[in-house]
Amino acid sequence: MTPLQYYLALAAALFAVGAWGVVARRNIILVVMCLELMLNAVNIALAAFSNYSAIGPGRGEVFVFIVLAVAAAEVAVGLAIGIAMYRLRERLDVDELDDLKG
Amino acid sequence: MAFFEHLIAAVVIAVAAPALSAIVFPFAVRRLSGFMSDRLGPNRVGPAGLLQPMADFLKLLLKEDITPDRSDRLLFMLAPVIAFITPVLAISIIPFSQGFTIANLNVGLVYVVAFGSFTVLGILLAGWASHNKYSLLGGLRSVAQMVSYEVPMILNIIIIAMLVGSLSLNNVVGAQGRVWFIAVQPLAFVVFIIAGMAELNRTPFDLPEAESELVGGYMTEYGGMRFGFFYGLVEWGNATIWSLTGATLFLGGWRGPFAGSPGWLILKVLVLVFVVIWFFSTFPRLQIDQLMNFAWKVLIPLSLVNLGVTGLLIILLPNNFLPPVAAFSWVSVIAFILLFQPVLKKSLIHKRLRRAAA
Amino acid sequence: MNGFSTPLFYIVAAIVIIPAVLMVSFRNLIYSAVAMIVSFTGVAIVFITLNAELLAAAQLLIYVGAISILILFAIMLTKQRSGEIQLFFHRQAWAALPAAVILAAVLGVVLGRGRYNYAPRPQNPATAQLSRLLFNQYALPFELVSLVLLVAIAGAILLAKREKRR
Secondary structure, three states, X not given: OOOHHHHHHHHHHHHHHHHHHHHHXXXXXXXXXXXXXXXXXXXXXXXXXXXXXXXXXXXHHHHHHHHHHHHHHHHHHHHHHHHHHHHHHOOOEHHHOOOOOO | OOHXXXXXXXXXXXXXXXXXXXXXXXXXXXXXXXXXXXXXXXXXXXXXXXXXHHHHHHHHHHOOOOOOOOOOHHHHHHHHHHHHHHHHHHHHHOEEEXXXXXXXXXXXXXXXXXXXXXXXXXXXXXXXXXXXXXXXXXXXXXXXXXXXXXXXXXXXXXXXXHHHOOOOHHHHHHOOOOOXXXXXXXXXXXHHHHHHHHHOOOOOOOHHHOHHXXXXXXXXXXXXXXXXXXXXXXXXXXXXXXXXXXXXXXXXXXXXXXXXXXHHHHHHHHHHHHHHHHHHHXXXXXXXXXXXXXXXXXXXXXXXXXXXXXXXXXXXOOOOOXXXXXXXXXXXXXXXXXXXHHHHHHOHHHHHHHHHXX | OOOOOHHHHHHHHHHHHXXXXXXXXXXXXXHHHHHHHHHHHHHHHHHHHOOOHHHHHHHHHXXXXXXXXXXXXXXXXXXXXXXXXXXXXXXXXXXXXXXXXXXXXXXXXXXXXXXXXXXXXXXXXXXXXXXXXXXXXXXXXXXXXHHHHHHHHHHHHHHHOOOOOO
């Protein structure tokens, strides 16, 4: 039986890879993709805790469902914004999308 | 069954089913649509043309393997493989007889729909990797259509799950002991057929691969055996999967009048594939905006109403909800069939189209 | 699964992590998207090993079947004319990799040293319990999520509408 810590290590590694992608890449669509990776890492951790919990299964999975749905909504709106910016500027570089900079 | 025997049976069935459907069904469609058009189909090769699939197979193998010049070679070759994941995996959840399912999952119904997403991905990547405007357009349209029609399909599967009380396909077949679900929810069956045709990219929804519109859609640049892969294995494999799912959900699966056996399931699959071929020969094509309108403005509200009323009836009469559900479903399917055309004529869509055309 | 062996876990973890790392390093966006899809499928397999079959199906349906297609559409519709000018080694990227490694190490140590009160439960499908909780105790978050999805649909449609040229 794989111990709980292995799943948590997997989640931590995936989260770190996603964080690396968000910081290191400049294309906004790739940034959104790496955000999804981070959300997946969180889902793995939640499902692992729920599976190994002494109380009983179910709660972690409910949380994962909510995160899945909100992630889908966030991707839709984020990509819509990205495409709208592309139509305006024809650039998808996050460093150049700084209209709201103070 | 022991693990390895089960595994070998699984692999054999999962590979043999799409392969058999790729051999039998394209030939069947040519012969049957020929008969429906008052002509004979191919009948020269072998007795009554039965060796025609072999001739086609050899011809496709011997063709030159062309890859478009500036296409993405890796994705070009990978796309049909990704699309082929669906028929191979989805056949593992269908119960072939009492006690024999390759993978008896508790949530089989959700997996049937979940596996469909791999074909969508394969088609999208194929359209992109061909580096061809028409392929890309065909691929995008095909994907939009398939994703739109997944929603009514899922809603109807939920209706069946509510009637059974379980998401497992074995329980679905088990619950059809006395009466098949086609008699209980004909509205769900009708919407299932319509949504299924759109999922399979078959007429009347085959705009993405219509020869007169987009040359070949996402399949344009795929020649020789690659075409055989896409058309035979993927498309007809998916048709077999859809027929298996329909037979399990609505027609009683492996049940038959005397004793349940896989033979009855295969017979029902043949009936449903005949329905696919029948629609192919009879209906004209819908335009892309017409079919998207139909999905979002007609099928989804209809399925939602069906879902809501069925759920309500199940809650109000938990002991014998089948007769009221059946009554509601029969009345609404007859009303839908009779009233669809007049209501469409009076609707805003029609008025706007006529005003635009004038 | 009782006795889900550790070597299998390593294989599944490889299916999740290696495509994720590849995804961040590919220049070609479509290759990144395909690697991401493989990683998502790996996460679905992880859910199956955690006795959460319905979650695995939902992961396949939502992530592989909808979000990946959305992302692929966005990539295909926004191909930059001058080709892929991903200036990969810009100022921030040099600091990102060590920072990510440190993040992984910190998370790993913190989570690994925690004392967990856990009892590996027998093979039990979580589906029934999940649905019971979702519709009784957690019905409010469920309804709120449907509201969030509705707002997202409306927002995405509004953002995607083209301006009418006058």
